[in-house]
Amino acid sequence: MSEETTREADAGAAEGQPRKRLRADAQRSTDALLTAAAEVFATSGVDAPVREITAKAGVGAGTLYRHFPQRSDLIAAVFRHEVDACADSAPSLAARYGPAEALAKWLQRFAGFIATKRGLSAALHSGDPAYDTLPSYFQQRFMPVLGALLDSAAKAGEIRSDVDPEDLLVATRNLTLPAQEDDNGHTPRMIALLVDGLRYGAPARETR
Amino acid sequence: MSEETTREADAGAAEGQPRKRLRADAQRSTDALLTAAAEVFATSGVDAPVREITAKAGVGAGTLYRHFPQRSDLIAAVFRHEVDACADSAPSLAARYGPAEALAKWLQRFAGFIATKRGLSAALHSGDPAYDTLPSYFQQRFMPVLGALLDSAAKAGEIRSDVDPEDLLVATRNLTLPAQEDDNGHTPRMIALLVDGLRYGAPARETR
DNA sequence: GACGATACGGAACGGTGTTCCGGTTAGCAA
DNA sequence: TTGCTAACCGGAACACCGTTCCGTATCGTC
Numbered sequence: 001m002s003e004e005t006t007r008e009a010d011a012g013a014a015e016g017q018p019r020k021r022l023r024a025d026a027q028r029s030t031d032a033l034l035t036a037a038a039e040v041f042a043t044s045g046v047d048a049p050v051r052e053i054t055a056k057a058g059v060g061a062g063t064l065y066r067h068f069p070q071r072s073d074l075i076a077a078v079f080r081h082e083v084d085a086c087a088d089s090a091p092s093l094a095a096r097y098g099p100a101e102a103l104a105k106w107l108q109r110f111a112g113f114i115a116t117k118r119g120l121s122a123a124l125h126s127g128d129p130a131y132d133t134l135p136s137y138f139q140q141r142f143m144p145v146l147g148a149l150l151d152s153a154a155k156a157g158e159i160r161s162d163v164d165p166e167d168l169l170v171a172t173r174n175l176t177l178p179a180q181e182d183d184n185g186h187t188p189r190m191i192a193l194l195v196d197g198l199r200y201g202a203p204a205r206e207t208r
Numbered sequence: 209m210s211e212e213t214t215r216e217a218d219a220g221a222a223e224g225q226p227r228k229r230l231r232a233d234a235q236r237s238t239d240a241l242l243t244a245a246a247e248v249f250a251t252s253g254v255d256a257p258v259r260e261i262t263a264k265a266g267v268g269a270g271t272l273y274r275h276f277p278q279r280s281d282l283i284a285a286v287f288r289h290e291v292d293a294c295a296d297s298a299p300s301l302a303a304r305y306g307p308a309e310a311l312a313k314w315l316q317r318f319a320g321f322i323a324t325k326r327g328l329s330a331a332l333h334s335g336d337p338a339y340d341t342l343p344s345y346f347q348q349r350f351m352p353v354l355g356a357l358l359d360s361a362a363k364a365g366e367i368r369s370d371v372d373p374e375d376l377l378v379a380t381r382n383l384t385l386p387a388q389e390d391d392n393g394h395t396p397r398m399i400a401l402l403v404d405g406l407r408y409g410a411p412a413r414e415t416r
Numbered sequence: 417g418a419c420g421a422t423a424c425g426g427a428a429c430g431g432t433g434t435t436c437c438g439g440t441t442a443g444c445a446a
Numbered sequence: 447t448t449g450c451t452a453a454c455c456g457g458a459a460c461a462c463c464g465t466t467c468c469g470t471a472t473c474g475t476c
Binding site: 231269 | 433
């Protein structure tokens with residue numbers, strides 16, 4: 001969560017360009033802007049004033065515009081950054097918990113990710129070409145992660161083996177929709193239920 | 209079209225309030241703002257600068273904000289104003305043309321009205337409570353008008369009598385959707401076709 | 417350590433929504 | 447008709463926002 005993801009988002013974007021290494025201070029600014037923007041977007045929405053973001057990042061306005069000339073560039077970068085953070089959290093979960101438990105925990109994490117993206121949906125469908133590659137990036141990053149979690153849980157006999165990763169992804173996303181305002185822990189409970197449902201058909205039956 | 213609709217939009221709004229008569233100059237300003245805003249919205253969209261509207265209306269900014277404290281108030285008022293203008297155009301059409309012809313002409317008028325509302329749809333669904341009563345106002349004003357036109361055309365034997373006003377309203381509105389950018393007179397032709405379809409099943413068959 | 421390339425910060429600019437208030441006007445009563 | 451007052455008008459003024467620009471600071475390298 002709080003680990004700095006230094007990796008650059010290159011998949012899905014226009015590849016083949018030299019991708020020059022950033023200078024150290026430029027990299028620092030970029031990271032600060034990304035995390036600051038993520039917080040601001042979460043609290044004040046994607047239409048939040050630019051100065052709020054630069055202030056929280058401890059950065060000048062010029063710096064923001066050099067790295068993200070368009071607002072949509074920043075939004076897309078934040079989105080990719082958080083997709084990465086969510087996807088990258090899977091391995092450590094898999095190492096710390098049993099397969100089914102890791103799967104459950106990651107889906108909770110994924111649901112949290114989706115919940116914060118509610119405000120973006122309007123922007124995402126604005127037709128700005130900066131967002132065109134986001135859906136495929138979403139798929140490319142999450143499908144292998146979830147597929148691996150499902151596989152190892154199925155191999156361990158802790159869940160059934162006939163679950164399509166995409167179905168589960170969509171189902172989890174949809175589970176977060178009705179929540180909207182009443183955040184009374186409704187979504188986590190529904191996801192827990194969903195995972196229990198997966199466990200139900202496991203070949204090696206074990207009573208939890 | 210260019211006739212000043214002095215009537216106040218009272219149906220659908222919170223009724224029961226005193227509805228004090230406006231002073232003459234206030235009424236003038238309100239009307240000027242309404243027609244100016246309608247033009248500006250049509251050309252520059254609903255996000256057009258306030259000053260553009262006040263300039264076209266020949267009015268100060270303070271005047272606009274006194275009559276329409278919120279932008280949504282102005283948008284809703286323009287909408288109601290144009291609904292009224294469109295609905296009120298029916299009687300004169302009915303007086304000037306034969307029943308079926310009047311029906312055709314009014315549907316063309318209605319299609320033109322809908323076409324200019326493309327840009328509003330985003331604002332309309334923004335959840336602002338100022339827009340809550342607009343759909344019912346739309347229905348309340350248009351259904352009787354169209355119902356009357358259909359009735360007299362059916363009674364004259366010029367069109368079939370089994371047409372639901374609501375169906376025709378929705379159909380006409382939908383006909384304007386695909387038009388979007390290519391305004392090569394596509395929509396008017398489709399509506400003419402629709403009306404010819406109505407004529408087809410008329411009891412007293414006459415070859416146009 | 418020195419030097420060019422690169423990146424930074426924040427003042428400044430143009431544009432926008434909104435408020436405020438001195439001057440004007442409509443409507444009414446004498 | 448005249449005079450009075452509440453209601454209304456206009457636009458200057460304010461606050462805020464996105465964006466640009468450029469003198470200064472920092473990085474990476476020789």
